Amino acid sequence: MAEGQASGYPPELKKFIRAVEKTRPERLARVKANQHFPRLTREEGEKVLKSYHPDYRPGGRRRLKVGANKGEILADEVADLLESYSRIDPDAFDDRLKKPDYETDVLILGGGGAGAVAALFARQNGLRVVIATKLRHGDSNTIMAEGGIQAADRPADSPYYHYLDTMGGGHFTNNPRLVKALTMDAPLIIQWLEDLGVMFDKDNEGNMIELKGGGICRRRMHSSADMIGAEIMRVQRDEIRNHPEEIQVLEFSPAVELLIDETKAVSGAVLYNLETSEYSVVKAKAVIMATGGFGRLHIQGFPTTNHYGATGDGLALAYRAGVPLVNMRYAQYHPTGTVFPEQNFGLLITEKVRTLGAQFINAHGREFAHPLEPRDIASSCIIRECTEKNSGVVAPTGHYGVWLDTPMIDLLRGKGTVEKELSAKYLQFKRYGIDISTEPIIVYPTLHYQNGGLEIDEWGATRISGLFAAGEVTGGIHGDNRLMGNSLLDIHVFGRRVGVKVSEFIKAVKKGNRLSLGHVRSYHAGLIKTGVKTKRVAPILLPDYVRRSAPVYPHKS
Amino acid sequence: MATKARGKASGKKSSETRMIPIYIMGKKYEVPETLTILTAMEYAGYRHIRGCGCRGGICGACATVYRLSGDHRLKFGLACQTVVAPDMYLAQIPFVPANKAIYDIEKLTPDINGIGRIYPDLYRCLACNTCSKACPMGISVMDYVQALLKGDIAGCARLSHSCTMCGICALRCPAELQQFHMAMLARRLYGRYLQPRARHLEQRVKQIKEGKFDSMMDEIMSLSNDELKQRYARREWEPESYENPDWQPEETKYLILD
Numbered sequence A: 001m002a003e004g005q006a007s008g009y010p011p012e013l014k015k016f017i018r019a020v021e022k023t024r025p026e027r028l029a030r031v032k033a034n035q036h037f038p039r040l041t042r043e044e045g046e047k048v049l050k051s052y053h054p055d056y057r058p059g060g061r062r063r064l065k066v067g068a069n070k071g072e073i074l075a076d077e078v079a080d081l082l083e084s085y086s087r088i089d090p091d092a093f094d095d096r097l098k099k100p101d102y103e104t105d106v107l108i109l110g111g112g113g114a115g116a117v118a119a120l121f122a123r124q125n126g127l128r129v130v131i132a133t134k135l136r137h138g139d140s141n142t143i144m145a146e147g148g149i150q151a152a153d154r155p156a157d158s159p160y161y162h163y164l165d166t167m168g169g170g171h172f173t174n175n176p177r178l179v180k181a182l183t184m185d186a187p188l189i190i191q192w193l194e195d196l197g198v199m200f201d202k203d204n205e206g207n208m209i210e211l212k213g214g215g216i217c218r219r220r221m222h223s224s225a226d227m228i229g230a231e232i233m234r235v236q237r238d239e240i241r242n243h244p245e246e247i248q249v250l251e252f253s254p255a256v257e258l259l260i261d262e263t264k265a266v267s268g269a270v271l272y273n274l275e276t277s278e279y280s281v282v283k284a285k286a287v288i289m290a291t292g293g294f295g296r297l298h299i300q301g302f303p304t305t306n307h308y309g310a311t312g313d314g315l316a317l318a319y320r321a322g323v324p325l326v327n328m329r330y331a332q333y334h335p336t337g338t339v340f341p342e343q344n345f346g347l348l349i350t351e352k353v354r355t356l357g358a359q360f361i362n363a364h365g366r367e368f369a370h371p372l373e374p375r376d377i378a379s380s381c382i383i384r385e386c387t388e389k390n391s392g393v394v395a396p397t398g399h400y401g402v403w404l405d406t407p408m409i410d411l412l413r414g415k416g417t418v419e420k421e422l423s424a425k426y427l428q429f430k431r432y433g434i435d436i437s438t439e440p441i442i443v444y445p446t447l448h449y450q451n452g453g454l455e456i457d458e459w460g461a462t463r464i465s466g467l468f469a470a471g472e473v474t475g476g477i478h479g480d481n482r483l484m485g486n487s488l489l490d491i492h493v494f495g496r497r498v499g500v501k502v503s504e505f506i507k508a509v510k511k512g513n514r515l516s517l518g519h520v521r522s523y524h525a526g527l528i529k530t531g532v533k534t535k536r537v538a539p540i541l542l543p544d545y546v547r548r549s550a551p552v553y554p555h556k557s
Numbered sequence B: 001m002a003t004k005a006r007g008k009a010s011g012k013k014s015s016e017t018r019m020i021p022i023y024i025m026g027k028k029y030e031v032p033e034t035l036t037i038l039t040a041m042e043y044a045g046y047r048h049i050r051g052c053g054c055r056g057g058i059c060g061a062c063a064t065v066y067r068l069s070g071d072h073r074l075k076f077g078l079a080c081q082t083v084v085a086p087d088m089y090l091a092q093i094p095f096v097p098a099n100k101a102i103y104d105i106e107k108l109t110p111d112i113n114g115i116g117r118i119y120p121d122l123y124r125c126l127a128c129n130t131c132s133k134a135c136p137m138g139i140s141v142m143d144y145v146q147a148l149l150k151g152d153i154a155g156c157a158r159l160s161h162s163c164t165m166c167g168i169c170a171l172r173c174p175a176e177l178q179q180f181h182m183a184m185l186a187r188r189l190y191g192r193y194l195q196p197r198a199r200h201l202e203q204r205v206k207q208i209k210e211g212k213f214d215s216m217m218d219e220i221m222s223l224s225n226d227e228l229k230q231r232y233a234r235r236e237w238e239p240e241s242y243e244n245p246d247w248q249p250e251e252t253k254y255l256i257l258d
């Protein structure tokens, strides 16, 4: 139990909870009779999106002035990231580049899930690997994933439906070839994880216990209680450490620039030692970008579910080297971020909570949306409830939200379900004196996922020779909105594909020998020419929370 | 309206929040009492490089040790989850030295011999329970170590499932065990060898490799955007299993039911 914490909900919120309790028996009876709050039609869904989704409304965005996506309208925070200078002065580096500190076959930037899977497959294909990662090996969004990973492996399901759900969830803006790879490779990947020793939730015969998620028409979500990401990440980290000869991991060593050789191929990177402030040069026959997403940029002033290092570094680095970005217009705001207790502000309440039966309830105790709408629509419905409809609940901190009625779960699925299926969440609230199996939670949308990113083909190759990418840093797989469980899947599918492809690439392509930062010089020249006046540098590496009280991010409106 | 409510309440908050004294590595700072140790350190002007990761109680990066004034006990926790208290003396544990054994999971057998050979220090456990008292995840660490000693790998795997691998148990253990690495191995052995394999998964992988879904994928990829949207709108929804566990879809054209 946490120290010094007056436990549980304050009296003013307990009063609100009574309104939820009052309507619960009736709601329970309806669910048991299979009568659910109606889903919005596609037209209705689009209407709420246009009026309430933070990225569909005007404001908070501007036209980009430089690079491959010049002219496109992006979130200010992303434009800031792209319209900025390198952390290093290319001229001061010329000599350093002649004597690399490390040489390897493949350099992987990022030690989360995508990087780990790529490393394991590259090794299996005979390559020597260096993983350079910003924080500890495994500190990533992957380790935080709670709900599950999709794969169509039950007889009543097929990759066909998985494909359809994914395209629809992404508003049909996805790259179909990437979605085909995603859905067809999915069962293969789950089996690979089983072989590595990942503990999935199974029944006594070994059948996967699978659940639904928002916007998916079949039960397809594989889980490990509510910490599938931690389970997968620690297994992969353990496996990587079983191969110290072939896979070297450099921690606290983020990449700050890519290196390009005289054949215009990416051939390494400059790393920065966060602890000693020294730079080092890695020469590699190919580079895999697996640096994850941008949640810690707090797009539109939102709080985030993301880990400490999720500052969108890979976007800035690859963009400078000439890789275009796709599907960058809309970020994903997860509908259920924690509002209370303040110590968990912005942190995720997994969608699995709703899969298991929790409903969205407003301040008057009324249900106002189907619990499993796609995320962007669910978020928009919550924002509408709290703004236009004025039916939000206000927490003592002044933040508002709606109720997520978690006690429904034990009532529907039997006592003890919450404690067993949502063990990590249960503990996280228990620490602050709230028992989520009997008391509801206050939630509001929180910045969760990047949706778009670097353009890749179905083998994870970018347009720039020698540069591959996998995971949240890439775009096109999920279109404008990702479905639950498709991201853990994508880091595996494309991590594997990239690990395989990179070895073919290295065998087939002859590369240059001279490393250079010429592309950085040109990018700087482009910034000056287009009149971008700024002292900003990117990647920013770590967010700045110093001397700010509890993270409170007012919502720009 | 709601925005206003928020503004008003936020204003109220700042005047009501009490400041309390804490000591970070011996230095005194005044911080708002609602903060966690992690955010209190940031409030005090510290910038985390080590000792911070998920900020949400799952990665184990922020192990922290503290003592409350007037209390003889040394306490442990996760900095991102523990709320500060007046006169808390605290320090971070940025790194826990430990030895992970190297092994080939494919060549191991899921029994005590496998684990005992790889982590022989297991046999040194004194059953003192110091580890369980320190675990910030409330895991009965001693019980999972004892389960391993009895050869109950499944039990160890289940008991240790929410381990963040923060290393606090190992720091506290008078017999110097590295419990969390043993538990890691136990979970992998359990997942790979002791849990029964998913046969429907094996079947599906085979069907995909045999190309049984290829024509369906070709068909769906050749549709116009409008046709695709129509099919999306017409999808048949499977109910949750508590509603109808024996549900069968009406449309079977895109399934392989063999």
Ligand SMILES: Cc1cc2nc3c(=O)[nH]c(=O)nc-3n(C[C@H](O)[C@H](O)[C@H](O)COP(=O)(O)OP(=O)(O)OC[C@H]3O[C@@H](n4cnc5c(N)ncnc54)[C@H](O)[C@@H]3O)c2cc1C
Binding pocket: A109, A110, A111, A112, A113, A114, A115, A132, A133, A134, A135, A138, A139, A140, A141, A142, A143, A144, A145, A146, A147, A148, A149, A150, A228, A229, A253, A254, A255, A256, A290, A291, A292, A293, A305, A306, A307, A309, A310, A311, A313, A314, A348, A350, A448, A449, A470, A471, A472, A473, A484, A485, A486, A487, A488, A489, A491, A539
């Ligand atoms: C709380 C939460 C819950 C989620 N739940 C689910 C779920 O249930 N199902 C699902 O499918 N998806 C879920 N997701 C999404 C999913 O976990 C992530 O999108 C996915 O794991 C991203 O993997 P990645 O390897 O691309 O990036 P990450 O796992 O974030 O890894 C990126 C790595 O790159 C490193 N890095 C960053 N910058 C640099 C640099 N400059 N140089 C070197 N290294 C760098 C980081 O330190 C990190 O190690 C969730 C995400 C969050 C945050």
Ligand code: SF4
Binding pocket: B134, B135, B136, B137, B138, B139, B141, B162, B163, B164, B165, B166, B167, B168, B169, B170, B179, B180
């Ligand atoms: S078992 Fe040990 S390593 Fe795991 S969470 Fe508890 S104290 Fe940390």
Ligand code: SF4
Binding pocket: B124, B125, B126, B127, B128, B129, B130, B131, B132, B141, B142, B145, B172, B173, B174, B175, B176, B177, B179
């Ligand atoms: S602290 Fe060490 S010796 Fe004591 S019970 Fe735990 S593992 Fe055994």
Ligand code: FES
Binding pocket: B051, B052, B053, B054, B055, B056, B057, B058, B059, B060, B061, B062, B078, B079, B080, B081, B164
């Ligand atoms: S920062 Fe991850 S557990 Fe605290």
